[in-house]
Amino acid sequence: MRLFFDARYIRTDFHDGISRYSAELAAAVHEAAADRGVEVTYLIHDEAQRPLLPEGAQTLAMSAPTSWREPFAARLLNRFAPDVVFSPMQTLGSRGRRYRLILTLHDTIYYRHRTPPRDLPAPIRLGWRLFHLSYVPQRITLNAADVVATVSETSRRQFADVSLTKRPVVVIPNAPQRLAALLPGGRADVKTDGPVRNLVYMGSFMPYKNVETLVRAMRLLPGRTLHLLSRITPARRAELQALAGEGAVVFHNGVTDAAYAAALADRAVLASTSLDEGYGLPLAEALALGVPAVVTDMEIFHEVAGDGAVYVDPHDEKAVAAAVTSLDDDAVRAGVIAAGAAHIARFSWERSADALLDTVTTLARG
Template sequence: MRLLFDARYIRTDFHDGISRYSAELAAAVHAAAPTHGVDVVFLVWDDAQIPFLPDGARTLTIHAPTAVREPFTALLLNRYRPDAVFSPMQTIGSMGRRFGLILTLHDTIYYRHRTPPRDLPWYVRLGWRLFHLSYVPQRLTLNAADVVATVSETSAAEFARVKLTKRPVVVIPNAPQRLAELLPADVAVESGAQNLVYMGSFMPYKNVETLIRAAAHLPGRTLHLLSRISPERRAELASLIDPAGADVVFHGGVTDAEYAALLADRAVLVSASLDEGYGLPVAEAVEMGVPAVVTEMPIFREVAGGGALYAPGTDAEAFAAGIRTLDDPATRAAVVAAGSAHIARFDWARSAAVLLDAVGALPRRRTR
């Protein structure tokens, strides 16, 4: 059985969520495909993406996913006679396809927060906003597939709640990268709650304001804000800092190795986000053996389980209290142990097996 795996969303500068999901799942699928009787070929649009795929991976170069030809991609792919195509997004053109198709929708967050990524072409950003004004375009898109994939049970439940698709929905879970592997050989995770680490954007729904207000109740500690930030947004947040509270450090972007080093240094991962599609930084911290204090909401419960303490997203004092709770070594050890047991269920090999099983169950290639 021939599978075309759409790897065109892999970035060559730095991974975002879709890029990392694509690259990690691609590697696991490449490893597992032979035992499932699947011949996998990866779609790329830039030769610079090839080094991010497994050694020996076969590739097929086509247009970029943002190209004006994208709605007609299936007509191009028909020439290569695939049995199935999997895309980690839902925008690949399906018109006239003669193969089984699995499309992926990670979450519904952009229906609540419609600002598109700024690095997209203007016409894609415009289409993005129009597309998310109603569920109707998404329903039409997803119903054109045979199967819809998503990354969490929380997202699958939301799809059902809003009746987003008539197609079967399969959960192909996201999984954390193993940040501990990026630490020097002589460095281990040091227990403590001295450093509060936030990894994520500074969009309003991320609610970093609550973290800064919580810092006011935590003198002697440091809140590390890791991601890149605009000067205007930094000024807004800096105006909330209480000099008598925790120090607040804007890092302006860090490498994965720097991120790992910060988490390893007596750290707690914190997020007061009011909405999330998944929450990969939470999963990464828990996998590393670092506890978290995060907003009480279903997706964080699914990702972190007992590896986090939970607080209302707008309650700064509750966040501060949760962090202080982790000063107790026994409490922290119990949270870390619970998190390690929980996060073990998220594994790329398992996700690849779910995908390949779904591929095997697809209708066979259409002749005409």
């Protein structure tokens, strides 16, 4: 049984969400495939992607997913006679295919917030906006597959709410990276004793992320520091700095994964007052590290964290401050951490790989 895994979304500079999902799932599939009787070939478009795949992985080079050739990708893939092709995105050309196809749509957030990733070429950004003006283009795209994959039960429900596809939808969950491995002493380096000293935010500064509430809350949390880890423009930084007043806010403007892990490990909580999320990977990563969280009370965060977070109204900085303060209590903090660790243990790349390979096997035999 031959599976082609589209690994062209793995970045060679730093991982974004799709890149990390692709790389971690690819590695887990590589480990499990042989025992399932599946031969895997990874599609790449850049030789620099090859070292980022598992050692010994079989690859096939083709054009980039942003190429004008993408709508005609099936013509190339047909020549190699795969049984099933899996893509971690939904844009792989399918016209004329002679194989089973799994396309992935991670979430529907870009229908609510249509700003495309800034690193895409201008024509693709324009096409992105036009594509998301209506559900019709997405329906046509997804219905060209045999199965649609997504990363959460929340997304699967949202697809059903708007009748996004006629195809079966399978959940191949996202999972946290192992941040503890990046600390010199592993989990032993995670300090959770005593009062919370740091709030850690990892994410963009787009309007719907609502970082403003976190910044305002710092005025009510003297003696504690908010660490904004992601890259930020000078203009946006100036806006938030002015909003902070006397609150302690540190702008890191991008950090390594090791620095991210170290920030979470230092008597911290993971904090987010986002108004909308497709998944919330930083939340999962914090829980897996044994760090509590204070986050918006919304469906996807409950799916990811269970009882491993304190949930707040994202517009209420007083509620955020009270939630952080509540975690100063040793018993409360220990209970939240234990609940989070138990809940997030259900998400692993090994289980996600099994879900994908189960789907591949069913399709190939069907």
